[in-house]
Amino acid sequence: MICLNGMNKILIFLIMTPVFCFSNALDNTFAHYLENEGEIESSIIEYKRLLIDSSQIYNTDGIHIKISRLNMRIGNYKDALYELNKLENNDKINNLKGISYMMLGDMERARNDYFRNDTLIGISYILENRFNRAGKYIDISNPPKLKNPYLGLTLSIIIPGMGRVYAGRTFDGIYSFMLIGSSALSSYLYFRDNNRVFGYTYGVISALLYMGNLYGSYKACKIYNNYSIDVYKNNELIKLKFSKWF
Amino acid sequence: MVAQLIILSLFLNTTQIYIVKPKKETQFREDKFIINMGIKLYQNTISKQQGEVCVFEPSCSHFAQQAVSKYGLKGVLMAIDRLERCNGTAWRYANRYYPVVETRNRGYKLNDLPEWYE
Numbered sequence: 001m002i003c004l005n006g007m008n009k010i011l012i013f014l015i016m017t018p019v020f021c022f023s024n025a026l027d028n029t030f031a032h033y034l035e036n037e038g039e040i041e042s043s044i045i046e047y048k049r050l051l052i053d054s055s056q057i058y059n060t061d062g063i064h065i066k067i068s069r070l071n072m073r074i075g076n077y078k079d080a081l082y083e084l085n086k087l088e089n090n091d092k093i094n095n096l097k098g099i100s101y102m103m104l105g106d107m108e109r110a111r112n113d114y115f116r117n118d119t120l121i122g123i124s125y126i127l128e129n130r131f132n133r134a135g136k137y138i139d140i141s142n143p144p145k146l147k148n149p150y151l152g153l154t155l156s157i158i159i160p161g162m163g164r165v166y167a168g169r170t171f172d173g174i175y176s177f178m179l180i181g182s183s184a185l186s187s188y189l190y191f192r193d194n195n196r197v198f199g200y201t202y203g204v205i206s207a208l209l210y211m212g213n214l215y216g217s218y219k220a221c222k223i224y225n226n227y228s229i230d231v232y233k234n235n236e237l238i239k240l241k242f243s244k245w246f
Numbered sequence: 247m248v249a250q251l252i253i254l255s256l257f258l259n260t261t262q263i264y265i266v267k268p269k270k271e272t273q274f275r276e277d278k279f280i281i282n283m284g285i286k287l288y289q290n291t292i293s294k295q296q297g298e299v300c301v302f303e304p305s306c307s308h309f310a311q312q313a314v315s316k317y318g319l320k321g322v323l324m325a326i327d328r329l330e331r332c333n334g335t336a337w338r339y340a341n342r343y344y345p346v347v348e349t350r351n352r353g354y355k356l357n358d359l360p361e362w363y364e
Contacts, residue, residue, distance in 0.1 A: 171335035179330060212326025219327065219363050223343060 028063075040074045061087055068096060073246050077103050095120060099245055102127065119240060126236055129229060140236050144228040149221035156217035160210055163217025167224045176216070180209045281314050281322065301336050302328070303347055303355035313360040324363045331358075 028050055034043035047067050051060055064083050071080035077100040084097050098114030101107075102124050115121050122138030125131070131143040147167055156163030161177030164170075187202035237243075285307050293307060300306050309328050313321030336356055340346050344356035 169331075169339070171333070171338065172331050175333045175335065176330040208322075208326055209330065212323050213330060215323040216327030216330055223362070227343065 035070065040070050044070050065092070065096070068100075069246055072096070072100060072103070075103075077101075091116065095245065120245075123237065123240060123242055126233055129233075138240065141232075141239075144232050146225045146228065147221040149218045149225075152217045152221040153214055156214050160213050161217075163214070164220050167217065167220035169220055172216075172220070176209070176213045180206055180213060183209060275318070278314055278318065282311060285311050285314075298352050300332055301334070301356055302332060302344070302358045303349050303352065304359075306332050309358070309360060313363075316360060317364070321360065324360055327363065328358070 028047070031043050031046035031050065034040075034046055044067055047063055047070070051063050051067070054060060054063070064087055068080040068083040071077070071083065081097060081100045084093055084100070087093050094114040095117060098110040098120060101114065102110040102120075107124050107128055111121055111124055115124065118137040122134045122136075122140070125134035125137070126140070131140065134140055152163035152166050154163075155166050159177070160180040161173035161175075164173035164176060183202050183206035187199050187206055190196075190199035190202060289307050293305075298305075302309065304312065306325070306328055310321070310325035313324040313328075315321070317324065336344065340356055344358050346354055347357045349355050
């Protein structure tokens with residue numbers, strides 16, 4: 001048994017009093033729990049409550065940063081900036097501010113005023129689809145080869161369905177070629193048999209299908225390009241661990 | 247001058263000014279009307295007999311209705327393009343170009359909206 005004399009008791013009392021009194025103030029267990037459960041908005045409210053409780057006693061920069069990161073995670077970049085503007089600038093804060101501006105679409109401001117990190121500058125160029133420029137700052141794999149929509153259109157003018165094959169939709173191309181070909185052939189056969197009514201009907205149908213195919217080929221190339229760029233961007237951002245900044 | 251102002255104020259107090267807004271002219275588009283009627287005729291006759299054969303959600307006829315009402319003549323091209331894409335091989339592009347959705351009555355279908363082809 002430890003015997004404490006009077007002076008020691010007083011000393012222990014003086015040391016432990018603030019610990020017991022204010023231990024609840026920074027107990028962020030519940031906020032962590034909410035965050036892990038995916039209740040980000042409730043977690044932000046809990047962190048703000050902690051901020052109110054502890055603002056008089058502790059340095060609350062960490063809580064401000066946490067709130068801004070959570071806001072960024074749910075896409076509230078303006079709220080994140082509001083929290084970050086309360087803090088003194090340093091590299092970490094500047095990066096977070098830059099990311100918020102970048103996600104709000106103000107790439108130039110993010111790059112010029114905040115980013116001092118090559119990875120983040122490269123990411124900003126990737127998000128702008130300027131892959132060659134991004135390659136100057138970071139190592140990225142070769143960007144995808146895009147399809148020219150006008151070439152797709154031209155191919156479809158020459159052979160119906162060829163534009164779709166060029167855009168990577170082989171079966172759609174074959175199907176549309178068969179549709180257009182069979183209706184055009186029907187039209188020809190009816191005209192040959194002097195059945196003008198059906199001849200014109202199939203002629204109009206094949207002409208409409210042909211025009212629709214031209215539009216479809218052009219759009220198929222554009223959709224292919226958008227899809228390829230999206231996949232490439234996602235892969236690069238995963239490789240660069242972009243999510244770790246949030 | 248003062249008398250004039252008093253008379254004017256009396257006049258303003260006693261009379262109500264009605265601002266008649268010109269009626270908006272609702273444009274009647276014959277082409278859209280005819281195409282929509284054709285599609286409705288198809289939906290109420292042939293489509294009911296066929297059952298659920300379209301692989302997409304919305305189905306081709308509903309897609310055509312939406313496209314024509316939103317984009318006019320361009321919508322016709324979109325609808326024809328859709329007809330050429332509506333075949334069994336469309337499932338090859340599921341989750342790539344078309345996200346798979348569960349519909350209320352028609353089971354799993356490929357989602358494909360006119361806005362994506364604008």
